[in-house]
Amino acid sequence: MALPxxxxxxxxxxxxxxxxxxxxxxxxxxxxxxNRLSDCGLKTIEATSFVSPKWVPxxxxxxxxxxxxDKRPGIAYPVLVPNLQGYERARAVGVQEIAVFxxxxxxxxxxxxxxxxxxxxxxxxxxxxxxxxDGVRVRGYVSTVLGCPYQGEVPxxxxxxxxxxxxxxxxxxxxxxxxxxxxTPAKARAMLQAVAxxxxxxxxxxxxxxxxxxxxxxxxACLEEGVSVVDAAVAGTGGCPYAQGASGNVASEDxxxxxxxxxxxxxxxxxxLVGTGVWLAGRLGRExxxxxxxxxxx
Amino acid sequence: MALPxxxxxxxxxxxxxxxxxxxxxxxxxxxxxxNRLSDCGLKTIEATSFVSPKWVPxxxxxxxxxxxxDKRPGIAYPVLVPNLQGYERARAVGVQEIAVFxxxxxxxxxxxxxxxxxxxxxxxxxxxxxxxxDGVRVRGYVSTVLGCPYQGEVPxxxxxxxxxxxxxxxxxxxxxxxxxxxxTPAKARAMLQAVAxxxxxxxxxxxxxxxxxxxxxxxxACLEEGVSVVDAAVAGTGGCPYAQGASGNVASEDxxxxxxxxxxxxxxxxxxLVGTGVWLAGRLGRExxxxxxxxxxx
Numbered sequence: 001m002a003l004p005x006x007x008x009x010x011x012x013x014x015x016x017x018x019x020x021x022x023x024x025x026x027x028x029x030x031x032x033x034x035n036r037l038s039d040c041g042l043k044t045i046e047a048t049s050f051v052s053p054k055w056v057p058x059x060x061x062x063x064x065x066x067x068x069x070d071k072r073p074g075i076a077y078p079v080l081v082p083n084l085q086g087y088e089r090a091r092a093v094g095v096q097e098i099a100v101f102x103x104x105x106x107x108x109x110x111x112x113x114x115x116x117x118x119x120x121x122x123x124x125x126x127x128x129x130x131x132x133x134d135g136v137r138v139r140g141y142v143s144t145v146l147g148c149p150y151q152g153e154v155p156x157x158x159x160x161x162x163x164x165x166x167x168x169x170x171x172x173x174x175x176x177x178x179x180x181x182x183x184t185p186a187k188a189r190a191m192l193q194a195v196a197x198x199x200x201x202x203x204x205x206x207x208x209x210x211x212x213x214x215x216x217x218x219x220x221a222c223l224e225e226g227v228s229v230v231d232a233a234v235a236g237t238g239g240c241p242y243a244q245g246a247s248g249n250v251a252s253e254d255x256x257x258x259x260x261x262x263x264x265x266x267x268x269x270x271x272x273l274v275g276t277g278v279w280l281a282g283r284l285g286r287e288x289x290x291x292x293x294x295x296x297x298x
Numbered sequence: 299m300a301l302p303x304x305x306x307x308x309x310x311x312x313x314x315x316x317x318x319x320x321x322x323x324x325x326x327x328x329x330x331x332x333n334r335l336s337d338c339g340l341k342t343i344e345a346t347s348f349v350s351p352k353w354v355p356x357x358x359x360x361x362x363x364x365x366x367x368d369k370r371p372g373i374a375y376p377v378l379v380p381n382l383q384g385y386e387r388a389r390a391v392g393v394q395e396i397a398v399f400x401x402x403x404x405x406x407x408x409x410x411x412x413x414x415x416x417x418x419x420x421x422x423x424x425x426x427x428x429x430x431x432d433g434v435r436v437r438g439y440v441s442t443v444l445g446c447p448y449q450g451e452v453p454x455x456x457x458x459x460x461x462x463x464x465x466x467x468x469x470x471x472x473x474x475x476x477x478x479x480x481x482t483p484a485k486a487r488a489m490l491q492a493v494a495x496x497x498x499x500x501x502x503x504x505x506x507x508x509x510x511x512x513x514x515x516x517x518x519a520c521l522e523e524g525v526s527v528v529d530a531a532v533a534g535t536g537g538c539p540y541a542q543g544a545s546g547n548v549a550s551e552d553x554x555x556x557x558x559x560x561x562x563x564x565x566x567x568x569x570x571l572v573g574t575g576v577w578l579a580g581r582l583g584r585e586x587x588x589x590x591x592x593x594x595x596x
Contacts, residue, residue, distance in 0.1 A: 003484075181593070184559025185518050186301075213552035213589030214559070217514040220483050246593040254511035261482025261512070291511030295479070295544040 004228035006265035008044060009252055010175070010205060011037050013280065014065070015046040015080055017237030017249055019058050023284045027061040031068040033283075036276045037234070038072045041268045042252075046099065049080035050090045066093045078139055082113070087127045091134065098131055100124045100171070101141035103179070104159040105148035117158070121165055128170045140171030141207070145191055146183030149242040156194045164198045173203055175231055178218065180242050181211025185221035192222050205229035208250045210289075211240045215250035216258060223264075230255055234277035236289025251290030253277050271298045302526035304563035306342060307550055308473070308503060309335050311578065312363070313344040313378055315535030315547055317356050321582045325359040329366040331581075334574040335532070336370045339566045340550075344397065347378035348388045364391045376437055380411070385425045389432065396429055398422045398469070399439035401477070402457040403446035415456070419463055426468045438469030439505070443489055444481030447540040454492045462496045471501050473529055476516065478540050479509025483519035490520050503527035506548045508587075509538045513548035514556060521562075528553055532575035534587025549588030551575050569596045 014034050018025055025033070030048070037045045047069060053060035059080075066079060078097040081087045090098060102120040103109045109117050131138050145159045163174045176195060178188070188206070196204060206222045206229070208215035219230055232255045238248025256268050274293045281288035288294055312332050316323055323331070328346070335343050345367060351358035360377065369375060376395040379385045388396060400418040401407045407415050429436045443457045461472045474493060476486070486504070493502060504520045504527070506513035517528055530553045536546025554566050572591045579586035586592055 184556050186560040210589060211593045212555050213514060213549065214556055216511060217518040217556060220515040220518055240593070243593040243595070247589050251511065257510050258482050258512055258515060262484040291508060291545050295509045295538070 002226045003223055003262065004226060004264060006228065007223070007259050008229050009042060009255060009266055009268065010044040010046065010229060010231045011042045011233065011252055012046045012231050012249060013037070013233035013235065013237045013252070015049050015059070017233035017235070019049065019056055020238045020241060020248060021058070021284055022239070024058060025283055027064050027068070029283050030061070030065045033276070033280055034065070034069045034077070036279065038070060038075055040272045040276055041266070043074065043267065044076045044078065047077040047079050050086035051080065051082045063089060063093050066090070066095060076137070078137075081127060083123055084127055084130065087130060091136070095136065097137040097139065098127070099139040099141060100127060100166070101143065102162060102166070103143040103148070104162050105144040105151050105154045107150035108144045108148045111150055117162055121169070125169060132170055138171050140166035140174045141177055142166065142174060143177040143179040145176045146178040146187055147180055149180050156191060159191055160194050160198050163195045167199045167203060173205055173229065174199060175205040175207045177207035177231070178209060181209035181215065181240060181246070183208070183218055184214055185217045188218040189221040189225055192225050192227060196225065201226050202228065205231055207231035209238065209240060210236060210247040210250045211243050213247070216254055219250065219255060220258070234273060234290070235281045235284070235293065237280065237284070247289060251277065251293065253290040253293040253296070257292040270296075274298065300524045301521055301560065302524060302562060304526065305521070305557050306527050307340060307553060307564055307566065308342040308344065308527060308529045309340045309531065309550055310344045310529050310547060311335070311531035311533065311535045311550070313347050313357070315531035315533070317347065317354055318536045318539060318546060319356070319582055320537070322356060323581055325362050325366070327581050328359070328363045331574070331578055332363070332367045332375070334577065336368060336373055338570045338574055339564070341372065341565065342374045342376065345375040345377050348384035349378065349380045361387060361391050364388070364393060374435070376435075379425060381421055382425055382428065385428060389434070393434065395435040395437065396425070397437040397439060398425060398464070399441065400460060400464070401441040401446070402460050403442040403449050403452045405448035406442045406446045409448055415460055419467070423467060430468055436469050438464035438472045439475055440464065440472060441475040441477040443474045444476040444485055445478055447478050454489060457489055458492050458496050461493045465497045465501060471503055471527065472497060473503040473505045475505035475529075476507060479507035479513065479538060479544070481506070481516055482512055483515045486516040487519040487523055490523050490525060494523065499524050500526070503529055505529035507536065507538055508534060508545040508548045511545070514552055517548065517553060518556070532571060532588070533579045533582070533591065535578065535582070545587060549575065549591065551588040551591040551594070555590040572596070
């Protein structure tokens, strides 16, 4: 066991969180959310997504959101980009970091973006090349790493291959996502080990949804393997389109509470983080999905 | 790491769960709950508490509940007993196993049962002796092992001492409880290691509340240390009297899902367990507190 001494939380509530919430949040509130998150000490905040508004109406204001936020020195504000067109829209407002996404499951890719894994990688190749030419950093997502709503089991070899390809294409970091939150610690650990045999551990991040309540245990297992970047979303925003009534992303507050309790540095002001989650939940008209957020009384 | 090949879940919803729920459950429903739990394949179900109804009105029907349940062969139905009077009431309805409880925190014991730790152990001595004479098994609870709502930090040496004393007095199993759910995995692991240096690991159980969302991660850390008995409550019943709106016991469904996913045997029928949690939540007029229970679609 080699627990990291510090962990970077990649805050995904403005994108992965809000994208899957039923309640639409105004552009002004999205900007306030990101500015509040910047105040919390987070170093990476995924700000929005330049996908087509036809697919994801929640992100139709991507350009306004990105243009409106305070860009603080030392904080990265990556945005999701599905193709060259999205990349150009993002660059038009000065985006400095993008994220591209594919899945380890063929069935999921077909249903989600109407492309095979190989086709999705081909689609990203010119985006990554353009980004490299522009000095823009690229983060890569691999989803369905522990299971797929369409094909069920996802072979580990597919996860490893896709992660390795994205890394070889130039992504500085690969986020391994259990999109439907079905994984358990032993499987999460084995998956991470397999990928880390081909991609350096310090280029890997983990991304868990708390659909079955397993996210924090899975994160612990992966921390024990040495991963030191963890995606999370305040208030546990996100939901799960594949399981009704289910939880969303692992709550940043719960992750931060665990790390703090284990003496692992995050640079996060926990009280401000909880406050931001409570504020966001209010905007969404519901209770925060973070248990630490509910229990903590500053 | 030495993960156990099988784990026994001690189901505490009928006692620790319902005792801390605002909604009172009828005697008939309590009996149905326990019978349903027996059907799930659980081997230990804490049935009720013979404390004074003045202190815990939810458990005033302890004798009726115990008398009314089906006692299945191979399943233990321990009941909580605070003193000799409670023990005698329990024995009058044929109880075969009891549980006694104290805390590792002096301040908590004083507030909770108006006795020092030493006094609480003295109070239990004749109960344990009587039980031993009657061939009744005794389980011991140590609460506040990772923090106390009154004194804050609880010295590890106090946890070890109380656990060791209860074991020496004749308890076959000591359940180590993070009553207020403030612990994190490294602290949980260190606490278990310290106790296991003085009490055999196979005489130890862990008891986590999910107040800060840490329960499953804490359980994983303790499983890695070799513990193989885990207390839990279907639907995550219990709440926390010390943190408003907070979660209760770790949900049995979430624990069972994790263990099943890790290939650790529990003997539990997961589908029935989820069904029991959903049924209980209905009786309590609220959504189940188990994320696995919400997400699972049999």
